Amino acid sequence: MADNHNSVNGIREYCKRSHAAFEYVPIRYDDLRIDQDVLEDALSKSEARKHKLFAFPAQSNVSGVQHHLSWIKKAQAKGWDVLLDAAAYAPSSKLDLSEVNPNFVSISFYKIFGYPTGLGCLLMHKDSFELLEKKWFAGGTVTLASVMAPHHYLAGNHERFENGTINYLDIPALSIGIDYINQIGIERIHERVVSLSTYLFERLTKLTHANHVKKLKLFGPQDRNHVGGTLIMTFLTENGVVIPFEEVEQKANNEMISLRSGCFCNPGIDEVNNCLTMQELSQYFTSRTTGDYYDMIATLKKMRGAIRVSVGLATTQHDLDRFIDFVKQF
Structure with a gap:
């Protein structure tokens, strides 16, 4: 899916080296969700191939959109093995592997309980072990x-x-962290994250300049159903011009507020949000041997990057109110 983290995108390089085929299923601009008809078609048209891997995130690491887990069973019924990226999903949502049965699941422990960094986990169904x-x-x-x-x-x-x-x-330390999460309860964490992110979203959408131009453009679903604890946004001037994310981040640092800025290791969402075309991207990459998004901005005259705000286990309402007051200063 076009909403995959770069750790999943990189798998395509093994695919290319083996002269196999790969394809991205796009996401919609208006709500950053998958077009179900397009996905259904993509899963159906490769029935003749022997080995097929469908990789998708249970929750977008950028928009927080939770993609429906029913696609696991649907894909497997069409002969696909499924890699579920649960790194963003597992910290605040219950993933019951007795109900959903992906062949492979990747998770990141520090995203769940903060420590230790550098340890991830690939869970695999034993029937799928010899496929690797x-x-x-x-x-x-x-x-x-x-x-x-x-x-x-x-x-x-x-x-x-x-x-x-x-x-x-x-x-x-992993067993200590898992015990800690179990003592709190993942359902309780989920309810709190949903409550906090809804509180923040509702208040940010109401912030406007004196001329009634919105101070923020918030990307993704406006209904906030089946969305995790992340919000992606750009800051706007009173003329509706995007303020560079570096400027926003520097001001936030001065206020002792931690934000994430840039493309968040998810170029698919950033390309959709900033309306980049395949022709523009192909022309840019084929015209040079190295580059970065600052060079791309200067070349294509289109913005890259945004601001991401995340709520989680340690977040309080006071934290969110601090951020809301920060936005009001612009």
């Missing part, structure tokens, strides 16, 4: 390897994918 082909080996990923006879046997379990020494000093 490892084309090299290192350290403890093998049971046996030879130099004189250039052969090796990969480990028969998850260890075949754990290159080098894993972070064994931090791993015990």
Whole structure:
């Protein structure tokens, strides 16, 4: 999907190297949700292929849109294996793997309870384990390897994918973090995040300049149903001109407010929000060997990036009121 994190986008490079095909299903500009008819068509037209992987986020890491988990079963019925990116979803929503059965699920622990960083997890259905082909080996990923006879046997379990020494000093912290979340209750966390994000969204949408021009453009669904705790926005002048996100972030830093700015490792949403076309992007990338979004802005004369505000387990209403007062200053 065009709403994938770059960690998922990068899988296409393996695909290209193997001379396989890949395709993005677009998202709609008005609400940043998937067009269900387009997705249905994309899942249906590759029935002849033997190995097919459908990768999508349970929740967008940028807009907070929660894409419907029913697509897992629908895709599998059409012969697809499913990779569910739950990194943004798991911190404040219950993912019951007895009800939904993706082949693979990726999660990030620090996003759930803040510590330790650097530890992620790929859950995989045991029936799908042998689908993953490892084309090299290192350290403890093998049971046996030879130099004189250039052969090796990969480990028969998850260890075949754990290159080098894993972070064994931090791993015990995971059980403490999971116990902490269980004591609070994920449903309770979910209700609080929904309540806080709704509170913030409703108040930000009402902020206007003296001439009644809105101070913010808030992207994504306006109904806030099935949306997590992130809001993406651009700040506007009284003439409706976008204020560069660097300027907003610097002012926020001065107020001791932490924001996320830029493209958020999700170029698909940023390209949609800033109305970039495939022709413009292709022309830019084929005209040079290196670049960044500052160079792209100067070349295409179109804005890149936005501001993202996130609420979570540690957020209070006072935090949100501070941010609302911050926006009023512009």
